[in-house]
Amino acid sequence: MQANTTNGRRDNTHVPLGVFLIAIGLAALWVARDYDTGTFTSMGPGFFPKGISGCMILMGILVILFRGKDLPEAEEDGRDSATAIARLRVIGLVTASILVFAATLSPLGLPVATFFMVTIAGFSHRGSQPLAILATAIALAAFATALFAWLLGLQIPVLPEVLR
Amino acid sequence: MIGGVDVFGGIALGLSVALTPTNMFFCLAGCLIGTLVGVLPGLGPTATIAILLPLTFGLPPETGLITLAGIYYGAQYGGSTTSILLRLPGEASSVVTALDGHAMTRNGRGGAALTVAAVASFFAGTVATFFMAAFAPILSAAVLKFGAPEYFMLMFLGLITSVVLAQGSVLRAIAMIFLGLLFGLAGTDINSGQYRYDFGFMELLNGVPFVPLVVGLFGVADILVTLENAVRDEKPPTLNPISSLWPTREETKRATPATVRGTLIGLFLGLLPGGGALLSSFMAYTAEKRVSKTPQKFGTGMVEGVAAPEAANNSGAQTAFLPLLTLGIPSNAIMALMVGAMMVHGIVPGPRIMTSQPELFWGLIASMWVGNLMLLVINLPLVGIWVQLLKIRYQFLFPTILTVSIVGIYGVEFTTFDVYLTAIFGVLGYFLHKWRCEPAPLILAFVLGPMMEEYFRRSMLVARGDPMIFVNHPISLAMLVATVLLLLSICFPFIQKFRQKAFAE
Amino acid sequence: MTFNPTRRGFLSAASLLSATALFGLPAFAEEFPTKKIDYIVPYNAGGMSDNISRLLGEKLTALTGQQVINDYKPGAGGAIGANYFMTTPADGYTLLQSTNSFYDIIPLVTKVQYKPLEDLVPLVLVGDAPMVIAVNPAVAANTLGELIAYAKANPGALAYGTSGKGTVGHLSGVWLSNKGGIKLLHIPYNGAPAALQAVLANEAQIFIGPEAAEHIASGTLKGIAVLGDSRWQQLPDLPTTAEAGITGWAPRSWHTVSIQAKAPEEVKTRLNTLINSILEQPDVRQRVTSFGLIPGIETLDQVRQRAKDDNEQFGILIRDAGLALAK
Numbered sequence: 001m002q003a004n005t006t007n008g009r010r011d012n013t014h015v016p017l018g019v020f021l022i023a024i025g026l027a028a029l030w031v032a033r034d035y036d037t038g039t040f041t042s043m044g045p046g047f048f049p050k051g052i053s054g055c056m057i058l059m060g061i062l063v064i065l066f067r068g069k070d071l072p073e074a075e076e077d078g079r080d081s082a083t084a085i086a087r088l089r090v091i092g093l094v095t096a097s098i099l100v101f102a103a104t105l106s107p108l109g110l111p112v113a114t115f116f117m118v119t120i121a122g123f124s125h126r127g128s129q130p131l132a133i134l135a136t137a138i139a140l141a142a143f144a145t146a147l148f149a150w151l152l153g154l155q156i157p158v159l160p161e162v163l164r
Numbered sequence: 165m166i167g168g169v170d171v172f173g174g175i176a177l178g179l180s181v182a183l184t185p186t187n188m189f190f191c192l193a194g195c196l197i198g199t200l201v202g203v204l205p206g207l208g209p210t211a212t213i214a215i216l217l218p219l220t221f222g223l224p225p226e227t228g229l230i231t232l233a234g235i236y237y238g239a240q241y242g243g244s245t246t247s248i249l250l251r252l253p254g255e256a257s258s259v260v261t262a263l264d265g266h267a268m269t270r271n272g273r274g275g276a277a278l279t280v281a282a283v284a285s286f287f288a289g290t291v292a293t294f295f296m297a298a299f300a301p302i303l304s305a306a307v308l309k310f311g312a313p314e315y316f317m318l319m320f321l322g323l324i325t326s327v328v329l330a331q332g333s334v335l336r337a338i339a340m341i342f343l344g345l346l347f348g349l350a351g352t353d354i355n356s357g358q359y360r361y362d363f364g365f366m367e368l369l370n371g372v373p374f375v376p377l378v379v380g381l382f383g384v385a386d387i388l389v390t391l392e393n394a395v396r397d398e399k400p401p402t403l404n405p406i407s408s409l410w411p412t413r414e415e416t417k418r419a420t421p422a423t424v425r426g427t428l429i430g431l432f433l434g435l436l437p438g439g440g441a442l443l444s445s446f447m448a449y450t451a452e453k454r455v456s457k458t459p460q461k462f463g464t465g466m467v468e469g470v471a472a473p474e475a476a477n478n479s480g481a482q483t484a485f486l487p488l489l490t491l492g493i494p495s496n497a498i499m500a501l502m503v504g505a506m507m508v509h510g511i512v513p514g515p516r517i518m519t520s521q522p523e524l525f526w527g528l529i530a531s532m533w534v535g536n537l538m539l540l541v542i543n544l545p546l547v548g549i550w551v552q553l554l555k556i557r558y559q560f561l562f563p564t565i566l567t568v569s570i571v572g573i574y575g576v577e578f579t580t581f582d583v584y585l586t587a588i589f590g591v592l593g594y595f596l597h598k599w600r601c602e603p604a605p606l607i608l609a610f611v612l613g614p615m616m617e618e619y620f621r622r623s624m625l626v627a628r629g630d631p632m633i634f635v636n637h638p639i640s641l642a643m644l645v646a647t648v649l650l651l652l653s654i655c656f657p658f659i660q661k662f663r664q665k666a667f668a669e
Numbered sequence: 670m671t672f673n674p675t676r677r678g679f680l681s682a683a684s685l686l687s688a689t690a691l692f693g694l695p696a697f698a699e700e701f702p703t704k705k706i707d708y709i710v711p712y713n714a715g716g717m718s719d720n721i722s723r724l725l726g727e728k729l730t731a732l733t734g735q736q737v738i739n740d741y742k743p744g745a746g747g748a749i750g751a752n753y754f755m756t757t758p759a760d761g762y763t764l765l766q767s768t769n770s771f772y773d774i775i776p777l778v779t780k781v782q783y784k785p786l787e788d789l790v791p792l793v794l795v796g797d798a799p800m801v802i803a804v805n806p807a808v809a810a811n812t813l814g815e816l817i818a819y820a821k822a823n824p825g826a827l828a829y830g831t832s833g834k835g836t837v838g839h840l841s842g843v844w845l846s847n848k849g850g851i852k853l854l855h856i857p858y859n860g861a862p863a864a865l866q867a868v869l870a871n872e873a874q875i876f877i878g879p880e881a882a883e884h885i886a887s888g889t890l891k892g893i894a895v896l897g898d899s900r901w902q903q904l905p906d907l908p909t910t911a912e913a914g915i916t917g918w919a920p921r922s923w924h925t926v927s928i929q930a931k932a933p934e935e936v937k938t939r940l941n942t943l944i945n946s947i948l949e950q951p952d953v954r955q956r957v958t959s960f961g962l963i964p965g966i967e968t969l970d971q972v973r974q975r976a977k978d979d980n981e982q983f984g985i986l987i988r989d990a991g992l993a994l995a996k
Contacts, residue, residue, distance in 0.1 A: 618859070
């Protein structure tokens with residue numbers, strides 16, 4: 001019996017997925033260990049969590065065991081992923097941009113935080129010129145402030161903390 | 165007279181209230197704001213209505229409520245836009261539309277999808293308005309027949325059929341359902357008060373917030389995948405050019421019965437407090453997939469998959485007002501805000517509103533139809549504009565999406581905790597995509613799961629521990645039978661294949 | 670030098686004193702507030718607390734010329750907003766819209782960053798929300814006595830629906846069970862509207878809380894009694910629990926505005942005076958009544974005593990019901 005193949009390459013996604021599911025299931029079970037379980041007709045707060053965690057572990061095992069045969073025939077997009085470094089760059093920069101926004105929103109105000117977010121995220125796009133990124137960042141910072149803080153009147157800090 | 169209510173007199177009174185220049189102006193304003201807010205991922209009608217509530221205090225009560233209602237169902241129209249074009253649901257109700265809606269966009273039929281969504285919504289809104297006007301007292305009696313066992317069965321049925329949402333591996337879809345159930349468990353357990361999976365964060369005591377989850381799993385993850393593909397393919401990401409704005413004859417032929425079915429489903433499910441827009445739209449989608457001759461094509465751009473959920477969420481949005489107007493019970497957070505708006509004017513919502521405040525009751529219902537008409541007129545030309553916006557180069561488009569989503573998310577609860585969550589879910593969504601898993605079943609289980617548990621435990625309380633309550637209540641029994649039949653019909657093909665294989669060996 | 674008040678000196682001192690008395694408090698407190706006030710509302714917009722805060726805010730602005738901005742911080746039944754409030758400066762420019770729950774229930778069932786009455790104190794009494802006992806019309810009891818008798822004859826048959834575990838409604842049910850010597854089944858729901866719907870459908874039979882008022886008036890629910898010792902104007906035919914023989918403290922729910930204990934005393938007194946003067950205005954009284962509350966005016970000491978009494982009594986109920994913080 002052949003493992004699932006696409007374009008002659010093996011689809012190994014079942015491994016990381018299975019491990020992930022088992023890990024989450026185990027973690028969830030551990031966190032819920034002290035919740036009162038109760039009985040089926042008199043469920044405590046722990047019944048469902050423990051049951052679901054158990055099922056997740058089972059799912060993880062099944063996914064690994066099926067070795068990708070559960071997937072339908074190869075879809076059009078059978079190409080490899082990009083290189084690990086490129087993926088890390090994309091994920092890392094976009095995620096970082098959101099985290100930076102959250103961290104700088106209160107201390108630095110909405111326009112500055114937005115500017116940082118768009119700039120950092122901009123560099124994750126392959127082939128963007130730095131000047132274009134900065135211009136976009138400025139434009140979006142202004143737009144976001146105009147839309148959310150002025151037009152919609154949300155109580156979002158606009159000025160940096162020091163100026164308030 | 166239907167059920168003792170003079171319907172035509174009521175409609176006449178309602179129209180006379182709704183068609184005054186002031187009320188029409190404010191209805192339009194509400195619809196416009198609602199559309200805008202619906203389009204913005206993150207910020208939703210709830211937050212917007214909360215902000216604009218004080219502005220309505222100076223207005224007469226009917227005008228105030230008409231405006232707020234306009235924002236609410238206007239958001240249903242707007243929510244489908246980003247859902248279809250960008251696969252970023254603006255509202256809970258448009259999560260299901262994103263499936264086939266965005267697929268249609270990828271096929272170049274995005275304009276048609278938007279048009280179908282608008283027309284289906286209008287049809288549904290019209291039917292719903294009439295329904296409410298004619299059957300208000302009967303419908304409210306029906307609402308009271310739904311107790312904990314009935315709700316549980318409904319949610320359970322929904323959850324089982326959510327396997328239907330699976331486009332790829334059914335096994336992985338089920339895994340996603342369990343993951344969604346797990347996320348849904350976080351928060352304060354209603355029946356015992358126990359904090360579950362809160363990790364010490366007070367922000368999680370009300371559960372994982374919905375918007376960061378959806379925007380993270382759909383929107384941010386999408387951005388991550390698209391950017392990665394751009395690197396891998398060494399060319400900028402582009403979308404198929406939109407061919408035309410109007411649906412073809414064939415598409416219209418298929419969309420029409422789907423719209424009717426979706427409307428009916430939304431009509432009833434929207435009535436149930438807590439039933440919600442997601443349940444209506446999802447059940448409508450499921451029904452379409454079941455009655456379709458080509459169910460396997462769902463998810464690749466079937467117009468029925470857009471028409472039915474959009475009709476359902478719009479008719480559901482209208483009928484959601486009914487428990488408030490007839491029983492004084494708000495069905496969701498937005499209705500609760502309406503209660504606040506009424507109480508400021510000294511109007512106490514309750515069973516007597518129809519007789520003690522007829523202008524308010526009928527005026528509001530009539531204005532819903534007027535509002536739907538306005539929304540159709542507003543949204544159709546907008547289709548052309550949205551489609552133009554899609555042509556912006558991705559390097560400018562994705563930061564815009566990112567900005568509007570993230571700032572919008574902050575604007576809901578004004579806590580950066582939600583923003584951090586969005587980033588986490590974005591990364592999770594990316595990996596789930598890489599691992600060939602679908603986010604839609606996760607979202608569904610996330611919404612339905614905790615409710616299912618709550619209703620089951622409450623059913624046991626009410627039944628004093630007797631599980632036969634699900635069989636003793638007729639509506640619950642009917643749904644139990646339906647669930648079993650459905651399960652059998654899903655498993656039957658697998659059993660067939662298994663037996664064939666067994667015989668072949 | 671001996672102390673020798675000249676007549677002139679005495680006169681000028683007297684006139685200064687009387688001038689101060691005429692113009693009220695000393696100059697520096699008169700200036701409060703001199704900038705905008707942040708009004709923390711620990712719930713979502715649209716609820717009772719929101720309506721009250723908007724009303725008071727509007728009138729405060731009219732009275733003092735300073736802006737009052739509503740800041741919503743919902744979650745955890747009010748605990749999130751309260752915890753956030755405790756991090757704001759204790760200068761009177763941040764206020765917390767609150768109920769007595771913040772003093773008697775929330776700190777005992779949730780982790781909060783303040784000790785009630787030591788770190789957080791109430792400023793005024795805005796109004797009492799009458800706790801009404803309502804039952805589904807199908808229940809074979811028309812008075813409290815009959816209800817208790819029915820419950821004694823059928824232990825565990827009657828259930829009461831509440832807006833959640835540990836709410837005033839829940840504790841009222843516990844109180845009723847204790848006082849009546851009966852067993853009632855508690856069914857928690859997700860908020861008052863859901864609980865009301867359940868009682869309307871007879872899934873639960875009893876509802877205790879102010880939200881039932883409109884249903885009693887329209888006849889969809891039967892009114893049995895109102896908790897406490899005074900009848901409610903809006904439902905004058907409802908007997909009180911005291912009339913039915915249950916005297917003494919009864920659970921109650923009232924709205925207030927709170928401030929950090931560390932805030933200057935003059936600011937607290939000033940706010941109490943200001944808000945009481947607002948509450949005395951006839952149109953404000955009328956609006957508060959239309960919200961379903963019973964307006965009342967109390968001094969700082971009176972309202973503090975109120976909170977203290979509730980803290981004690983609710984504490985007993987909470988321990989009885991086994992709800993004390995164990996999460």
